[in-house]
Amino acid sequence: MVREFEGKYGIILGGSSGLGYASALKLAQHGMNLIIFYRASRMQLPEIEERFSKIKEQNISLFTINTDATREDRLDSNIHQIKELLENQPIYLLLHSISKGNLKPMTGESVLSSGDFQQTIYSMGISLYSWVSRLQQEQLFAQPARVISFTSEGNTKPMIGYAAVSAAKATLEAINRNIALEFAPFNITANCIQAGVTDTESLKRIPMYDQLKSESLKRNPNQRLTMPEDVANAVYLLARKESQWMTGNVLKVDGGEFLQ
Numbered sequence: 001m002v003r004e005f006e007g008k009y010g011i012i013l014g015g016s017s018g019l020g021y022a023s024a025l026k027l028a029q030h031g032m033n034l035i036i037f038y039r040a041s042r043m044q045l046p047e048i049e050e051r052f053s054k055i056k057e058q059n060i061s062l063f064t065i066n067t068d069a070t071r072e073d074r075l076d077s078n079i080h081q082i083k084e085l086l087e088n089q090p091i092y093l094l095l096h097s098i099s100k101g102n103l104k105p106m107t108g109e110s111v112l113s114s115g116d117f118q119q120t121i122y123s124m125g126i127s128l129y130s131w132v133s134r135l136q137q138e139q140l141f142a143q144p145a146r147v148i149s150f151t152s153e154g155n156t157k158p159m160i161g162y163a164a165v166s167a168a169k170a171t172l173e174a175i176n177r178n179i180a181l182e183f184a185p186f187n188i189t190a191n192c193i194q195a196g197v198t199d200t201e202s203l204k205r206i207p208m209y210d211q212l213k214s215e216s217l218k219r220n221p222n223q224r225l226t227m228p229e230d231v232a233n234a235v236y237l238l239a240r241k242e243s244q245w246m247t248g249n250v251l252k253v254d255g256g257e258f259l260q
Contacts, residue, residue, distance in 0.1 A: 003031030004240065008142070009061075009086060010093035012036045013069040013131065016048045018200035019150055020097030022228030023235040028058035030236065032093070035085060036062070037069040037078070039100075070100055070123040072130060079134055090142035091135060093239055096128045096149035096172075099202040101165040112164055120164035125171030132179055136186060146239050147179055147190040150231070151250060153258065155194070161207035173250055180248030189247035193234050196226035196254025222255040230255070 010027055014020040016038035024034055034055065040048050045066075056062050063085050067074060082091075101120035104112045128149050135141055154162050155169040172192065179190040197216035203209060216225060234253040237243060252258050 001029060005030045005032035005092070007031070007033075008092040009033045009035070009089050010095065010239075011082070011091055011131075011135075012095045012097060013127075014038060014097035014099060015095070016040060016044075016051065016064075018097070018099070018202055019195060019198065019228050019231045020095065021051055022232035023095055023097065025055055025058075026229070026232035026236050027093070027239065028055045028060045028062070031058075031060060032239075033061040033089075034063070035082060036064045038064065038066060039068050040066055068100075069131075070098055070127045072122075072127075075130060075134055079138055079140075082140065083138070086140070091140050091145065092142045093146045093148065094131060094135065094141075095235065096131070096147070098124055098127060100124060101168055103161045103165065103205055103207060105161050105207070106163055117164050117167060121168045121171050124165060124168035125175060128172055129175045129179065132183065132188075132190075136183065136188070141186065141188060143187040144241075144244060145186075145188045146243075147176075147183075147188060148235055148238055149176060149190075149192050151192045151194045153194065153196075153254075155250075159206070159208055159212070176250070177248050184247065189244065191238055191243075191246060191248070192250045193231060193238070194250050194252045194254070194258075195231045196220065196252075196257040198226045198228060198231065200228065216257060219260040220255050220257040221259065224255070226254050226257070 010032050012020050012024050015024045015036035100123040102116035151169045154166045176190050176192045231253050
């Protein structure tokens with residue numbers, strides 16, 4: 001396997017499971033050193049450490065930090081820790097794979113509050129800008145560098161219980177476009193990946209989980225759900241040097257699910 005990212009460093013926000021983990025493993029297989037931020041309880045750690053051991057087997061440098069990467073009050077300490085770990089090595093890739101939002105309906109007994117919207121929109125949308133802006137201010141990005149984030153079809157398609165996340169994804173995409181525009185002079189590209197319905201832990205928390213899976217299987221011309229590895233392959237392609245002229249996009253990685 002060609003290790004075209006040998007010597008490069010990437011940061012993954014939310015890399016212990018799902019799309020973030022699959023992408024981390026794929027990038028490591030091609031030589032990229034990684035700093036992974038994740039949130040986990042003590043009970044979850046053994047399973048997560050087992051996953052991380054597979055990344056370490058790829059003969060790369062791996063640093064893992066168990067903290068909430070969406071907490072703005074922790075950004076200073078997170079940046080300081082990155083500086084200490086990297087020892088003046090620049091960051092080639094920032095992958096935003098944060099899944100922290102409220103999945104409440106807009107009607108009924110327990111409904112979305114304005115605070116639920118604010119927390120979700122910040123965590124899953126605005127935090128992308130917080131990280132990119134701060135890393136650039138600290139001159140930690142390589143030239144060129146890549147910023148990649150994950151959106152979903154819920155950015156435009158309403159679903160019961162998904163309003164806050166939908167608003168966050170729309171915000172994320174708007175921020176992605178402006179990062180592409182305003183950070184271009186620093187040789188930074190920014191792209192979103194819109195994955196098809198993928199059977200991850202995050203999907204299982206959506207109230208209409210079973211119905212969403214069933215309908216997606218019917219819609220997909222390949223008659224299967226998107227897998228984390230499908231999305232990881234797209235992250236790998238966007239990280240390659242040949243993608244330098246691609247920026248500001250929302251790229252569908254869903255096997256044609258959006259066609260129906």
